[in-house]
Amino acid sequence: MIKCVGCGSKLERIAGPTHRYMLSSPACFAKYDEVLAHEYSDPALMRTHRLTVDAFAIQHPGDGTTRQAIQSVGLHLARLGIQVNHLRRLEEANNIMLSLGQYKAELVFLAPPAEFTMTVADVAKFAGTPEHVDAVKAWARSAWADWSQHHDYIIGWAEHHIAA
Numbered sequence: 001m002i003k004c005v006g007c008g009s010k011l012e013r014i015a016g017p018t019h020r021y022m023l024s025s026p027a028c029f030a031k032y033d034e035v036l037a038h039e040y041s042d043p044a045l046m047r048t049h050r051l052t053v054d055a056f057a058i059q060h061p062g063d064g065t066t067r068q069a070i071q072s073v074g075l076h077l078a079r080l081g082i083q084v085n086h087l088r089r090l091e092e093a094n095n096i097m098l099s100l101g102q103y104k105a106e107l108v109f110l111a112p113p114a115e116f117t118m119t120v121a122d123v124a125k126f127a128g129t130p131e132h133v134d135a136v137k138a139w140a141r142s143a144w145a146d147w148s149q150h151h152d153y154i155i156g157w158a159e160h161h162i163a164a
């Protein structure tokens with residue numbers, strides 16, 4: 001077994017690809033891939049898909065040395081917070097993230113939580129089942145909650161630019 005450097009999931013040690021800056025174990029990335037495969041094949045899962053991408057991104061923040069990873073965490077955290085807290089209509093959340101992208105250079109490294117309550121490994125077992133959507137929602141909500149230390153910063157940052 002190997003502990004994922006990002007989310008802390010304990011999975012089998014396998015050989016395989018990982019993301020360039022969302023650092024993870026190969027097994028964790030494979031679980032993410034499994035969830036994504038089901039979402040890509042079902043248009044009804046598109047909303048859920050955004051939560052999956054956001055949750056995985058903020059649980060694999062890298063070590064703070066990659067600018068792209070810092071920006072990715074900030075933007076996905078902002079979009080997830082907007083969705084989880086229903087600050088805007090869901091359809092708007094994606095557009096908001098795209099427009100926030102122009103301010104991404106302002107984002108600073110946010111120290112991630114020491115532990116995550118749920119990981120993609122908890123969700124992958126429900127991939128493609130009727131529980132898929134609920135599993136992703138629970139994961140996304142918990143991932144957002146785990147980042148509570150930075151809620152005020154990231155929502156403040158997002159709202160500042162949305163309002164401007």
Ligand SMILES: [Zn+2]
Pocket residue numbers: 004005006007008009024025028029059060119
């Ligand atoms: Zn992981």
